[in-house]
Amino acid sequence: TVVDAAIDAWNAADVDALKALFADEAVVYFPDWDETITGREQIDAWIEALAASNFAIEPESTQVEGDTVTVVAKVWADESRATGIAPLVTTDVYTVQDGLITSQTSTLSEESAAKLMAVMAAMEPEMMPETGGEALPAYTVLMVLGGLAVLGGLGLVLRPISGRRR
Numbered sequence: 186t187v188v189d190a191a192i193d194a195w196n197a198a199d200v201d202a203l204k205a206l207f208a209d210e211a212v213v214y215f216p217d218w219d220e221t222i223t224g225r226e227q228i229d230a231w232i233e234a235l236a237a238s239n240f241a242i243e244p245e246s247t248q249v250e251g252d253t254v255t256v257v258a259k260v261w262a263d264e265s266r267a268t269g270i271a272p273l274v275t276t277d278v279y280t281v282q283d284g285l286i287t288s289q290t291s292t293l294s295e296e297s298a299a300k301l302m303a304v305m306a307a308m309e310p311e312m313m314p315e316t317g318g319e320a321l322p323a324y325t326v327l328m329v330l331g332g333l334a335v336l337g338g339l340g341l342v343l344r345p346i347s348g349r350r351r
Contacts, residue, residue: 187281188254192242200236204229208285216292239263243272254279268304273297 187206194203213222213231222231241261248255256279259272274294280287293301 187284187286188247188256188279191279191286192244192256192258195236195240195242198236200232203232203236206286207232208282208287211286212288214288214290216290217298245274252281254281270297270300270304273300 191203191206193199194206207225207228209225210223211225211228213228214220222228239262242258243260244256244258246257256277258275258277260275261271261273265271265273274297276292276294278288278290280289
């Protein structure tokens, strides 16, 4: 029920309800970017940034085993719609303890990762970040790519769900 409430909160862009579902020391991990968001401050910022977009999620399957909930879902955001790669498919594995999400791991399907990489490869070279530096947080990369879409470039932002617009 906690994960269902989170999905409903994402789709309603209910930032306060969503924040209340994550433990203060929760961890959100994006293996595709080897990025981890940890703790109340970072998770709240992530939720706010994602909820600011028109992100939507539609679960295709849910599996519960003990305190672990695995959700395979289609996700949409304005920028992924604009680039023609929506919906993307993710697998999210949540750990729920004492009524709160203590961890979430979000992974793109192979096909969705390939679509995203194709969009990123199509970006003009001068718009791509320089290599060799420290990796940017996954949500930062996605927000930057989304900003590029607004500026007329190609981009993608996976943001918390604010309505089931597809």
